[in-house]
Amino acid sequence: MKRKITLKQIAKELDVSISTVSKALRNSVEISEDTRQKVQAFAKLYNYRPNNIALSLKNRKTKTIGIIIPEIVHYFFSKVITGIELVANKRGYNVIVGLSNESFDKEVINMQMLANGSIDGFILSISKETLQQQDYHHFLETINQGMPIVMFDRVVNEIPCDKVIVDDVKGAKKAVEKLVSSGCKNIAIITTKDYVSVGKLRTQGYLEALEDHKMHPEASMILKIEDKLLSDDDLDKLESEIEQLFKSNKSIDGIFAVNELYAVTAIKVARTLGLEIPKSLQVVSFTDGVLSKHSTPSLTTVSQHGQEIGEKAADLLINRLEMDEDNEEEEETFETVVIETNLIERESTK
Amino acid sequence: MKRKITLKQIAKELDVSISTVSKALRNSVEISEDTRQKVQAFAKLYNYRPNNIALSLKNRKTKTIGIIIPEIVHYFFSKVITGIELVANKRGYNVIVGLSNESFDKEVINMQMLANGSIDGFILSISKETLQQQDYHHFLETINQGMPIVMFDRVVNEIPCDKVIVDDVKGAKKAVEKLVSSGCKNIAIITTKDYVSVGKLRTQGYLEALEDHKMHPEASMILKIEDKLLSDDDLDKLESEIEQLFKSNKSIDGIFAVNELYAVTAIKVARTLGLEIPKSLQVVSFTDGVLSKHSTPSLTTVSQHGQEIGEKAADLLINRLEMDEDNEEEEETFETVVIETNLIERESTK
DNA sequence: TTTCAACACGAAAACGTTTGCGTTGCCCAA
DNA sequence: TTGGGCAACGCAAACGTTTTCGTGTTGAAA
Known part of the structure; x- marks a missing residue:
């Protein structure tokens, strides 16, 4: 069992510095053609892949988005996830899911578990209990900490975030x-x-x-x-x-x-x-x-076009995540996208 | 918008060192009662939570498990996820999902995305295309890199890992x-x-x-x-x-x-x-x-008791993850758990 | 022969933690 | 006065990257 190989190990094997290895792998012009070849060959041989966690720490972004939904054994919600996962993957993001089980407490716990650096932003649909209690402090707090949220389907107006709903x-x-x-x-x-x-x-x-x-x-x-x-x-x-x-x-x-x-x-x-x-x-x-x-x-x-809702939600979130990089402090303005429904006629009507 | 607070910032505010803050928060006896109180109060006030990514990097474990399934809009699979999420959360783990869409390539890509440090282990069900091609190198490779896998429902014998199936x-x-x-x-x-x-x-x-x-x-x-x-x-x-x-x-x-x-x-x-x-x-x-x-x-x-399958799979995986800590090199022996099915009689039979 | 640019590479900081160990300052005993 | 011991804290390394800023070597121009 060979543990995952790191830059440090490659550097040691090849008797160069870590920075040289890193640069060589990223095709920096600073590195001679020779060593570049050597390093890349070695890396390929040992199937080197940069450690995601280290990158996340360094870049202060994880490239993963958190989903919190009431339940997953549910046609609509799983369709939405499909949509989210589709565009998330396409845009280089992973997806981590938490289930609130329609419970306020689990919703809060789940958000706290993820909001400590594990993810870059949330896509969520509010649990029934939360809607009933009308306690939205956990949403407001995470938004205040600079973590964007996109809500879908079950939304409340008083929260400053993008929303995707059907009419x-x-x-x-x-x-x-x-x-x-x-x-x-x-x-x-x-x-x-x-x-x-x-x-x-x-x-x-x-x-x-x-x-x-x-x-x-x-x-x-x-x-x-x-x-x-x-x-x-x-x-x-x-x-x-x-x-x-x-x-x-x-x-x-x-x-x-x-x-x-x-x-x-x-x-x-x-x-x-x-x-x-x-x-x-x-x-x-x-x-x-x-x-x-x-x-x-x-x-x-x-x-309701659940998949489309998911796709749109993911696009909105990722757009906002990648916009933040450039112009940090333009005044924020949030969007509410309405996905059109359509009627599908089958046998239960004349 | 206040960014998440770090040990360093607390240390600076309170004019102590980072290590003092860290130790104070973990109630180390090295730190005087006085400063402990002070630090903890401050931390509470600013709602400090340790950064998960940093912890993952330091501890070389992420406390998240990766799920790869063919599709999610599917009663059985979503039931399994429910089960996984249930025990994962209970045992302090998060869950990150990837969909293979029954495609071999997407299965491979998804595993690679996650196997680079993002997760501690996999729970998965093999895609139809993979079963058809009988190409299992990606499973074997990740196992070889020391990352445990638990397979459920669609399994193949030749892969050395725990399995959860129905008979x-x-x-x-x-x-x-x-x-x-x-x-x-x-x-x-x-x-x-x-x-x-x-x-x-x-x-x-x-x-x-x-x-x-x-x-x-x-x-x-x-x-x-x-x-x-x-x-x-x-x-x-x-x-x-x-x-x-x-x-x-x-x-x-x-x-x-x-x-x-x-x-x-x-x-x-x-x-x-x-x-x-x-x-x-x-x-x-x-x-x-x-x-x-x-x-x-x-x-x-x-x-098929999908939820039970998920729960069992998660338990198996986490057990193995936390066993590894202690006795790294006992010879590995894998388990195949069979979940009993039962017949539910309804109207379509006499 | 001197000087300077280009080239190829290394050192170190930074991301946020935890932790072993070193370092103070102080008190008390010898 | 010296030394030992303890309490309280800081330093620094480590996890694996990327990147900025050196630094040494070479070759060629002056």
Whole structure:
């Protein structure tokens, strides 16, 4: 077992100084053609690669970006990571991930673990607990220490950073309008409690769409789910709440669900109640994930383009990291990029 | 914007030496109670945290582990990551991920990016292309450089490292036996080409189970899919191949699919051909993912316990990392841990 | 023969830590 | 008065790089 070789060892073997080796490898003109050849050959033979940690220390930048997301077993988030990793790698960066598990404490801990030099900047989506507590000091502190953050999907305005979001309101309107134009007269929504920013916005889009069409939203048609992490118990609860929704509103002929799981669960429940999809009930969901594509019937959904969001977020972050080098102190101005959603029509609507 | 504070700055402010500060913070007895208090107060005030990179360089260990997986938008792999991250964090490690995208080149590049000091060890699952080419030099080289690897799920025997796998043969047998005991007489398998190690093993389990029950496997009942990354075109191809399978074997009453997607696609195709699930066709799949749980009918599946695999892999790796410290040169002996699968019965079987 | 540039290379600092050891200053015993 | 010992602290090396600034040697011009 040969340990990784260092400049020092090469220098010793070849009886030159460390600096000579370093320069030779970087093709400095200071070094004679002869020694350059010799050093490079030797380095190649022993498969020399500069130690990343040493470089990070010297350059005061690690070329890695930290991702903090609530969970990873989740189509949208993993798509985003794919996008981040794609452009990060292309631009010479690595990606280190931390999971908050929707917990405030884990979010804070994770950020502290990474903010001590391990990374150059963050890309993150806020945990539900943090959104609920509205405690954002950890974000503000890391920004204050000169470490840029890019937020995506679940964002809050009061934090000075770049953001990448989808237009949830508009996307929800598209969904509801599809239902309207397909003949639905009584459209219900299955959404989350309001502290989840995207849930709130999608609810808002639902309401706006209804009003645009002179349809009056009724409180009883709005089902707000308290969704923590989905355990099996929660699933049962979800089903019974949805069943309640159908039973107390017999006239429902359209459902807008803010995520796939709510949609397939609604379909499942509806079927046990004798409703046919899409004949007597049409369904549109948010997030074009694996369930939408492959369940039966396949779901008409609003696609969020998670990968694109990730790519954009990474580009924004890296741009800012590499801009800082040049003009350190131009006044900072932050960008909020909106990724367009689009409706993908499948079998759950007419 | 205040940059992160360092020992040097604290030392300067307090007019002591760097070493005094360092020792004071670590509660060394060399330092008087007085200065200790003073330094610690100051450090707390300015929220001092030791720079991770500097520590990594000094200690020659980074306390981060590298994960290389084929893709992340994948229930099983993301479950594994969850498990890894869980125990890694608990034991003070970070996790940095690279995606090979099932490509040999990206796998190699990614490993090189990380093997230069950024991490202490790898946890990985081999890409399909690598399995196909059977070129494992990059694994052997990093192991030779003293960097331990733990492989999971897709492994090859010839590499000296710890491994965490499920018993694919046994799991497949469980699946097929369930079909047999539920009355299936003609069981087909939808699997991958043989170079995918887990596909091959599951096929083997299928064959063994049939033989155990004196049922004679026919070549026409074995559909081996060439599965690259799933694009929409591939999905069409998959459907038509499955349709072909049904049409040329009218007697099929049971399907064992080596992954969820094959299973739901088979069900979809079967339905268009007028088959009822589970009445006239029963289906069992591998991987207990989101499709199995939430599609209709829900799928009877063999659960792989991805999170457990991840947890075990992380424990193995960290154990080895921290063992190395003590007894550097005991002869190395590697472990292969088998995580038990279990069959989860749902609606797609009787 | 002297001088000076070009050439080829080495020394050392710096990035931020930790730690073994040397160095003070002081007190007390001999 | 001397010396020993202890308490409290600083120096410097080390981790592996890169880079600035010397420094020595050569050859050629004056």
